[in-house]
Amino acid sequence: MLIEDTAIKSTDHAVDALKKKQFFKLVCGASLTDLHMIENLCFVFTLAGAHMIDLAPKADVIFAARRGVEKGISYSMLNPQSSILNPVLMASIQLDKDPHFRKVEVDNSLCDVCGACVKVCPTEAFKIPSSKSFIYSVERCFGCGICPSVCHVSALNMIDVKPTPRETLKEMLLLGVKVIEFHFGENVAKLELIWDEVKDLVNDLELISFSIGSELLTDENIKFAANLCYKLAGEGIILQCDGVPMSGGIEDKYKVKKNGNNGIKIKEKCIHVAKIIQEEKLPVYLQISGGTDYDSYSRSLEYGVSINGVAIGSFARKLLMPYLNQLNDENKLIEAVQVARSLVDSATRRNPGEIKTYG
Ligand code: SF4
Numbered sequence: 001m002l003i004e005d006t007a008i009k010s011t012d013h014a015v016d017a018l019k020k021k022q023f024f025k026l027v028c029g030a031s032l033t034d035l036h037m038i039e040n041l042c043f044v045f046t047l048a049g050a051h052m053i054d055l056a057p058k059a060d061v062i063f064a065a066r067r068g069v070e071k072g073i074s075y076s077m078l079n080p081q082s083s084i085l086n087p088v089l090m091a092s093i094q095l096d097k098d099p100h101f102r103k104v105e106v107d108n109s110l111c112d113v114c115g116a117c118v119k120v121c122p123t124e125a126f127k128i129p130s131s132k133s134f135i136y137s138v139e140r141c142f143g144c145g146i147c148p149s150v151c152h153v154s155a156l157n158m159i160d161v162k163p164t165p166r167e168t169l170k171e172m173l174l175l176g177v178k179v180i181e182f183h184f185g186e187n188v189a190k191l192e193l194i195w196d197e198v199k200d201l202v203n204d205l206e207l208i209s210f211s212i213g214s215e216l217l218t219d220e221n222i223k224f225a226a227n228l229c230y231k232l233a234g235e236g237i238i239l240q241c242d243g244v245p246m247s248g249g250i251e252d253k254y255k256v257k258k259n260g261n262n263g264i265k266i267k268e269k270c271i272h273v274a275k276i277i278q279e280e281k282l283p284v285y286l287q288i289s290g291g292t293d294y295d296s297y298s299r300s301l302e303y304g305v306s307i308n309g310v311a312i313g314s315f316a317r318k319l320l321m322p323y324l325n326q327l328n329d330e331n332k333l334i335e336a337v338q339v340a341r342s343l344v345d346s347a348t349r350r351n352p353g354e355i356k357t358y359g
């Protein structure tokens with residue numbers, strides 16, 4: 001599959017990390033479009049040694065991420081003691097309706113400015129500057145789905161983004177994006193058909209990932225989906241084993257469990273997906289996501305699941321939020337990088353602070 005195997009690829013160091021089971025992906029979010037936040041997250045996680053950064057499939061988001069990565073690389077050149085990787089930018093595309101692709105819409109005529117949503121939004125999308133004014137920054141919404149559950153007047157509603165896989169993939173290829181993660185929600189039965197819409201375009205990619213979610217699929221369908229993704233895209237793909245999407249660092253009471261819990265703790269759902277797929281013995285890379293945090297890698301080992309990598313989104317953004325507007329202060333930047341690095345180290349099992357350089 002994909003680009004000639006002998007060619008040097010921008011993804012070589014990421015694949016090397018996957019092979020060594022030391023891969024870390026920062027998830028900015030398939031719906032996060034706040035360019036300032038994205039640029040700063042990419043800046044900090046470049047310096048922290050992330051291998052890959054997962055982004056919304058929009059041109060301005062890709063440009064903001066590139067600015068952040070370039071800032072990180074320039075900073076490391078001025079500070080030669082901090083050698084870094086050049087993280088690969090990945091875009092997430094929905095093949096069919098998927099919960100990662102949605103935003104909240106506010107009905108201002110209903111809102112009484114009670115402030116409940118302000119307290120729960122992990123990316124501070126809502127502000128109440130005075131007792132009567134309410135500001136919503138739609139770019140900051142990454143679609144976690146928490147706030148509608150706390151709004152007592154039902155002023156907040158989740159709105160799905162319509163899937164346009166072929167057009168979106170074409171745009172990402174024009175922008176030079178070499179890695180795509182495909183999301184197909186619960187419609188595994190239609191996946192083969194939808195794949196036909198994009199399969200002539202994927203040959204220009206270096207790496208393909210599919211997100212397979214436990215909140216959307218039964219155990220049987222997880223197995224079926226993993227085998228089908230392998231059949232469609234071949235060996236060497238990443239299968240993102242998604243637990244409870246966009247739930248890292250969020251209180252359990254707000255996490256919506258669509259497919260029931262089956263006695264599995266929320267943080268362990270991603271490991272459950274990886275375990276099911278591992279039993280299929282496919283030549284693919286298993287990477288967990290959806291409720292991941294510091295302990296996800298070690299937790300997977302406890303359950304006898306040998307993953308190739310960890311992706312962290314909501315938990316990472318939550319940790320970094322206090323720093324993102326203060327990165328011009330070098331002390332704050334150093335603190336932010338230390339926080340981010342501790343997260344990357346937990347997944348890559350590096351000695352704290354040790355970052356390898358790749359050519
Ligand atoms: S709480 Fe979640 S769904 Fe609501 S605005 Fe914030 S990010 Fe969006």
Ligand code: SF4
Nearest residue numbers: 111112114115117151
């Ligand atoms: S929770 Fe609902 S009513 Fe309260 S401030 Fe938010 S949108 Fe307005």
